[in-house]
Amino acid sequence: MIGIRNVSQIYRTRAGDVEALRDLSLEVADGEFVAIVGRSGCGKSSLLRLVAGLQDATSGEITVAGTPVQGPRRDIGFMFQRPALLPWRSVIDNVLLPTEVFKLNKAAARTRAHELLDLVGLNGFEKRLPHELSGGMQQRVSLCRALIQQPRVLLMDEPFSALDALTRADLTVELQRLHMKEASTVLFVTHSVDEAVLLADRVVVLSPRPGRLREIVKIDIARPRSLGHDGHSAELGELRAQLHDLLMTPEEVAR
Amino acid sequence: MTVIEPRRTRPAKPRTDSRLSRYALPVLGLVAATALWWAISAVFEVESFLLPSPTQVAQAMVEQSDYLWDNSLVTLWETLLGFLLAIAVGVPLALTVTASRVLERTVYPLLLMLNAVPKVAVAPLLVVWLGFGQFPKVFLVFLVCFFPIVISTAAGLSSTPADLVELGRSLKTNWWQTFRMIRMPAAVPQLFVGLKLAITLAVIGAVIAEFVGATEGLGYAIVASGSSADTALAFAAMILLGVMSVVLFYLLAAIERLCVPWADRA
Numbered sequence: 001m002i003g004i005r006n007v008s009q010i011y012r013t014r015a016g017d018v019e020a021l022r023d024l025s026l027e028v029a030d031g032e033f034v035a036i037v038g039r040s041g042c043g044k045s046s047l048l049r050l051v052a053g054l055q056d057a058t059s060g061e062i063t064v065a066g067t068p069v070q071g072p073r074r075d076i077g078f079m080f081q082r083p084a085l086l087p088w089r090s091v092i093d094n095v096l097l098p099t100e101v102f103k104l105n106k107a108a109a110r111t112r113a114h115e116l117l118d119l120v121g122l123n124g125f126e127k128r129l130p131h132e133l134s135g136g137m138q139q140r141v142s143l144c145r146a147l148i149q150q151p152r153v154l155l156m157d158e159p160f161s162a163l164d165a166l167t168r169a170d171l172t173v174e175l176q177r178l179h180m181k182e183a184s185t186v187l188f189v190t191h192s193v194d195e196a197v198l199l200a201d202r203v204v205v206l207s208p209r210p211g212r213l214r215e216i217v218k219i220d221i222a223r224p225r226s227l228g229h230d231g232h233s234a235e236l237g238e239l240r241a242q243l244h245d246l247l248m249t250p251e252e253v254a255r
Numbered sequence: 256m257t258v259i260e261p262r263r264t265r266p267a268k269p270r271t272d273s274r275l276s277r278y279a280l281p282v283l284g285l286v287a288a289t290a291l292w293w294a295i296s297a298v299f300e301v302e303s304f305l306l307p308s309p310t311q312v313a314q315a316m317v318e319q320s321d322y323l324w325d326n327s328l329v330t331l332w333e334t335l336l337g338f339l340l341a342i343a344v345g346v347p348l349a350l351t352v353t354a355s356r357v358l359e360r361t362v363y364p365l366l367l368m369l370n371a372v373p374k375v376a377v378a379p380l381l382v383v384w385l386g387f388g389q390f391p392k393v394f395l396v397f398l399v400c401f402f403p404i405v406i407s408t409a410a411g412l413s414s415t416p417a418d419l420v421e422l423g424r425s426l427k428t429n430w431w432q433t434f435r436m437i438r439m440p441a442a443v444p445q446l447f448v449g450l451k452l453a454i455t456l457a458v459i460g461a462v463i464a465e466f467v468g469a470t471e472g473l474g475y476a477i478v479a480s481g482s483s484a485d486t487a488l489a490f491a492a493m494i495l496l497g498v499m500s501v502v503l504f505y506l507l508a509a510i511e512r513l514c515v516p517w518a519d520r521a
Contacts, residue, residue, distance in 0.1 A: 054424060072427040080425075084418040087517040088440045097436065101426045129517050 001185040002028035002051060002153060007060030009046050009211075019210035020046045024060070026204060026213065033179055033186045035200035037193065039247060043211025044189045048157050051187060052078045064153050074102055077151030077184075079159045083138035085130040085145075091117065092126040095144045102149055109148065116144040119181070120174055136167035143175070147182065156188045160195065169227070172198055180223055193243045197236055198225050205246045215246055307487035312494065315487040322476070323488075327495050329472040333389060333461045334503070337396020338454060345401050346446070349408035363409075370402040375463050382468040392464035392472070399460035400453035407452070411445025412438055444518040447511040454507050458500040 009021040020043040028034045036044045050057050051064065053071040062069045064076055072078075077098075085094045092113055099109035117123055120140040130138055139159060146154060160168045172195050179186055179199070190196055196203045200219055207214040219239060221232045289309050295301070296308040303311055316323065352362050374395060381391035415438050423433045465474025473492045480488035511518070 052425060054421070072425050074427070078425040080418060080421065082418050084422045086419065086437065086440070088443075088515065098426055100436070101428050101432055131517050 001030045001032070001065060002026075002187060003061070003063040004028075004047070004051070005061045005063075007047070007050060007057045007062060009043065009050065010058045021050075021057075022210040022212050024206075024211065024213055028185055028187060031183045031185055033188065033199055033201050034204060035188045035190055035196035035202075036204045036206060037190055037196050037243065037247060038206035038211065038214075039191070039208045041211075042206040042208040044206055045157055047206075047211065048155050048187060048189050051153075052076055052155050054078075074149060075152045077146040077149065077154045079142055079146040079154065079156045081158045081161055083130070083135075083142040085138055085141055087130050090127050090129060091122065091133070091141050094130065094141055095148055097145060098149045104149065112150075113144065113148060116147055117141075119178060120144060134167075136163050136171060139163060139171060140174070143171075143178070147178070147184075150182075150184075152185060154184050154186045156186065158189055158191065161191070168192075168195070173224075173226070175199060176224055193240050193247065194227060196243065197239050198227060203239075203243060205243065217243060217246075304484045304486045307490055311487040312490045315485070316491040316494070319488060319491070323473075323491060323495060326471055326473050326476045326492070327499065329389075330458070330461050330465065330474065330496070331499060333392040333464070333472065334396055334457045334499070337393045337460065338400050338457045340393065340397045341400035341404050341453060341457075342450070344397070345404035345449075346408055349405045349412060352405070353409050353412040359409075366402065366405060370406070374399045374460065378463050378467045381464065387468045387470070392461055392469065395464040396457045396460040399456040403449045403452040403456065404446075405449075407449025408442060408446050411442030411448075414445070415441045443515050447507070447515065447518070451504060451507055451511075454503045455500055458496060458503070462496060 004024060004026040007021055007024045008019075011018045011020055024043075024047065026034075036047065038044045046055075049055050051062055051069060053069045053073060053076065064073065069076075086097065089097070092110075095113040095116065096109055099106070099113075114123070114126070117126060120143060122137060122140055122144070125133065125137065130141070133141070139162075143159070146156075160171050163171065176199055186199075188195075188199060197219060203217040203219060205214045205217065206212065217239065221235055221239075225232060225236065227233075227236065293309045296306050307315075348362075352359050352366075377398065378391075378395055381395055385391040385394060419437050419441060420433075423437050428436065461472065462474035462477070465472035466478055469475040469478075473496050476492045477489045480486070480492065
């Protein structure tokens with residue numbers, strides 16, 4: 001579904017060139033959930049913006065659903081770190097924004113918006129304005145907005161990083177459920193090992209400065225997963241430790 | 256999942272306290288100022304043509320209520336007309352200016368330069384250009400209101416929050432969609448900043464225009480009463496101007512709360 005081939009990204013700044021990504025390749029299958037983790041400066045957000053078509057790669061090729069990405073596309077949904085809701089629009093109108101931009105059928109869009117809001121537990125909040133909601137609820141609205149036009153690929157840029165730990169855990173569980181239901185392909189950037197382990201089929205570890213592919217960790221654990229005590233706590237714990245080591249140790253020592 | 260997060264509201268304040276500070280305190284300030292004024296005029300036995308006492312002013316207000324009312328309406332009409340004209344011309348101009356870099360670079364410095372000209376100095380010229388009727392007054396009001404409205408609207412249009420701009424980009428909105436769905440609504444709070452500034456200037460503009468070559472209006476009433484040493488009447492007119500200005504301002508603030516309930520938060 002997503003093809004990233006030999007992608008490099010160099011930012012030209014006044015202080016000189018900054019190499020954000022070097023020769024990165026990655027294939028994401030249809031319906032797969034891939035998490036990208038790495039320390040700050042590993043270019044994980046850059047990579048996501050390249051796939052979203054928000055910026056162009058210095059070299060290499062990116063395809064989504066078989067066609068090269070040349071700019072933002074309707075079949076790619078993007079969820080930002082911050083909710084980025086329009087403060088003058090009610091919850092439901094915020095969710096409907098993409099369908100207005102793409103001029104989709106209004107009645108169908110409305111039905112779907114209500115379904116999505118139901119799924120994230122926001123029924124009854126449709127008429128509220130964003131400032132009347134908590135941060136977690138705002139981010140849920142933002143998630144619904146990213147899913148409204150049924151994108152084939154959902155890109156998420158540290159979507160829960162601005163939330164408190166418990167709200168984060170709540171939203172992670174919800175995202176897992178949404179992914180199981182919608183079965184869309186997700187590329188999820190995070191610096192939380194817990195989120196990666198809970199959500200992803202594969203976790204891509206990038207090493208920083210410049211961002212390179214360090215390791216891909218497969219997570220073969222049945223869903224729904226939980227970080228609490230359930231059948232998989234031992235396996236999850238093992239994977240968390242493995243990812244933690246990968247993130248915390250410099251490359252030479254680990255290899 | 257469960258929705259356990261409480262609705263986020265502003266910190267709760269005891270209701271009686273907020274009502275006291277909202278209504279009682281301004282009244283208290285007004286009463287105290289009037290008392291002080293009355294005390295000064297009584298204790299120092301100031302001549303009434305220099306400083307009339309509050310009672311003399313109140314008397315003038317009652318005795319000449321018809322005269323003051325008619326002239327208030329004239330000034331109010333000029334103020335509103337000029338203000339609305341400034342919105343009608345200023346907002347579209349701000350839209351045009353911010354629509355293109357070229358236009359912005361060409362027109363904006365010119366606007367700022369014109370803004371630096373003291374509009375008061377133009378008042379006598381307006382009489383020369385436009386005569387003695389109401390139009391030069393409306394035009395001066397227009398002039399003083401115009402710049403704050405253009406500048407604040409333009410500022411609002413060109414300072415759309417970055418995350419909303421990015422959202423538009425990710426949805427590939429075209430220019431018109433970006434403008435209609437994101438930039439314009441995002442600029443409304445700034446527009447109101449300009450409007451509130453303009454409405455206070457509008458009243459001043461009207462009065463100044465009436466100082467020069469007018470036959471009616473509160474500004475004319477002040478000049479006329481001054482020449483006949485009827486200072487109490489002049490004070491009455493000034494108080495009415497103050498009241499007019501305050502009422503217009505709060506009217507606008509109320510409209511703002513209706514239009515942009517999200518403005519002070521978000």
